[in-house]
Amino acid sequence: MLVKLNKIRLSSIRGIAIITAFFLSIGITATSTHAHTPHDMILAFAASPNYATDKTMFMANIGAYTGWRYDEILRSTDGGLTWRDIPNGMDHPYELSVLRVSPKFSTDQTVFAGFQGRAGVYRSTNSGDSWEPYNTGLAASNLIVRKMEVAESSTGYVLFFADASGALFRRSSTNANWVQVLDKTNKVSVIAISPNYATDRTLLIASSTGSLRKSTNGGTDWINLGTPTGTVIHDMAIAPGGAEIFLATPNFGIFYSNNGGSSFINKGTNLPDEAINNIAVSPNYAIDRTVFCTSLTQSVFKSTDKGNNWTLFNSGAKVTKQTPLLNEMTDLQISRTYASDKTIFLPVFDGLFISRNGGTTWLQRQTRMGLLTGLALSTNFNSNQDMIATTYVGRGIAISTNSGTTWSTSGWPNPTGRKMNFFDSQVVRNPNGSQTVISATSGGIGNSIDFGENWVVNHVPRFVAIDPDPVTFTVLAASPNFVNDKEIYLGTRFHGVIQTKDAGKTLRLQHGVPLTHPITSVVVSPNYANDRTAFAASRAGQVWRTQDGGDTFLRVGASSIVSIGWAGQRYTWVAVSPRFATDNLVIVGTNNGIYRSTNRGNTWTKETHASVGANAVIQQVEFSPNFGTTDRNIYVNVRGKGLFRANLNGAGAVTASQNITLSLLENENIQFTEFQISPTYAVDSTIAGATRKNIYKSTNGGLTWTVAGFPDN
Secondary structure: OOOOOOOOOOOOOOOOOOOOOOOOOOOOOOOOOOOOOOOOOEEEEEEOOOHHHHOOEEEEEOOOOOOOOOOEEEEEOOOOOOOEEOOOOOOOOOOEEEEEEOOOHHHHOOEEEEEOOOOOEEEEOOOOOOOEEOOOOOOHHHOOEEEEEEEEOOOOEEEEEEEOOOOEEEEEOOOOOOEEEEOHHHOEEEEEEOOOHHHHOOEEEEEOOOOEEEEOOOOOOOEEOOOOOOOOOOEEEEOOOOOOEEEEOOOOOEEEEOOOOOOOEEEOEOOOOOOEEEEEEOOOHHHHOOEEEEEOOOOOEEEOOOOOEOEEOOOOOOOOOOOOHHHOEOOOEEOOOHHHHOOEEEEEOOEEEEEOOOOOOOEEEOOOOOEEEEEEEOOOHHHHOOEEEEEEOEOOEEEEOOOOOOOEEOOOOOOOOOOEOOOOEEEEEOOOOOEEEEEEEOOEEEEEOOOOOOOEEEEOOOOOOOOOOOOOEEEEEEOOOHHHHOOEEEEEOOOOEEEEOOOOOOOEEOOOOOOOOOEEEEEEOOOHHHHOOEEEEEOEOOEEEEOOOOOOOEEEOOOOOOOOOOHHHEOOEEEEOOOHHHHOOEEEEEEOEEEEEOOOOOOOEEOOOOOOOOOOOEEEEEEOOOEOOOEOEEEEEEOOOEEEEEEEOOOOOEEEEEEOOHHHHHHHOOOOOEEEEOOOHHHHOOEEEEOOOOEEEEOOOOOOOEEEEOOOO
16 A cells, blocks of 8 residues: 655655645656555664664654654664664654764664754663653754764764754763854755764765855864855765765766865766765775765665766665655665675665665565554453454454454455555444444445454445545544444545445545544544534644534634644544533643543633643543543543543543553553553453554553553464
């Protein structure tokens, strides 16, 4: 399945302006090719300088929900065979732009992350086990990281970054604050640091117009080298020794200097007639004279004679046409231990490709197969222990009848045996005590009365007048009276909200809900048969309500529910009280804390409690099944901080909270992508949480947790 991203997205490497159209083809002239499924969509990458021995890499990519939740940082310690999410402390909503590892990683375990939104730089000093902001000395206007590089110093590291305006900042391992080196008039867009920085203190910067400058004292003074290429510069590399410099350009191939930048000549025999967007020099260059580069549509080219002649070695990476062309081949890197391990890394939009023999052959590392995207528990969980999990490029729907210990594939029709993509399921308790499971994929909407063993599936047509691609469902919510009314509200990626009143036989688009951003949450009133109320929320931070069974949707909270960042970052969640018929209570989780309404969404009040209020990035909110009877609890999943149980007073305000997954987060770096509370919680005290690949479960209300199982095994 080709993945189309949210149309509001920044360039992860090159500082491209906000995209104003869906990520479709942008005039690629190369032969159209289909990339592998699924796309790994790598936004940033960094390898340990000791990769030959520790096999450690860090990667930032689109979240487990493929574009409508938050970016993730992953770590591999086995050369990319397995990857683990490392979310502890990543408590902001912004998209990643760059990752870098300290040159002294073996001793200081330091990793840096830069962000496209106003999160600035985060740092980890324990190999990503926990993160903290690293922004002391920066103004709010400086917190968008366009480019970042790290150098080795005699005492540790020196970090340089360019902000969105083009100002350049520096901070060393011994500094308490960031220092501005150049102001925004310099328009810094590319940074290159000498491999010998600890002794020569040399770095280069290129402006957005291709003006080149060099410093030999760590950025205190600068030598103007003019505009040697006559155009912009996509990438730069300084060879060991400092005298030789390579520049990658959009029009004229590669420029080369052997005198520290005093003069340049054009090189590029055997390179294609298109932009060169990455260039990297072997750390063993003094001996092997080896340089690598990529072009807009081809990778990887290798030269063993200082860039005079080039040979193309096919990496296997494809142009996906799902992102701007300059983003396809993003950040070519060479292992610092290349002399011994001959390893090259090519993180691209199509995935991570690695060569272990100097570029001759390549292998691809998968990071997104079998991701858990949804979780649902039986309405009779205390007696039957049934669970359903949905997966992305995996089993599709997996079923467990023993509380998650073992899993089997559901009976959803799959005649070709392909891996399937599902993103949500719901279990509805019927009036007679039986239950119906509802789920959907891009090809169909289905329901099952035997907990997924057999399905009635209705085909989903394309709505080509809106979008030529198949409908991709993100979330769904069925009527509590589904057995009689057959109503389902389905959120989509690019088709807004779709409603069916006959279990999927016919569909209608909901007028009023915009189509420009993925729907991140839908919820139906527990009193739907009488009040005809449902809510939907989008990644634009908007909340919409119907009170006439879907005939019309109107936006609520437009002036009072305030999210932060640009529209594509505003992931939003809606939860409705189980006693909505009498308490009229609605909770909305945003990237700016919680908002509540006690009048069905007419007016809203911002929650101020420190744990889930201001500055909390909310990923999910659920009411206790016993809310209003034996407790007044809600459960709130806060990005980078854990799952909180919060108590509400009669007005819906939080009076106290407890982080019930703090031990998981701090000891195992576990943050749930989704959690569910047992419908029979009053009896079994069970909460289940999904991570990237497995299920955690607590049977004592969150006091302790154990691994329940792996749905896609």
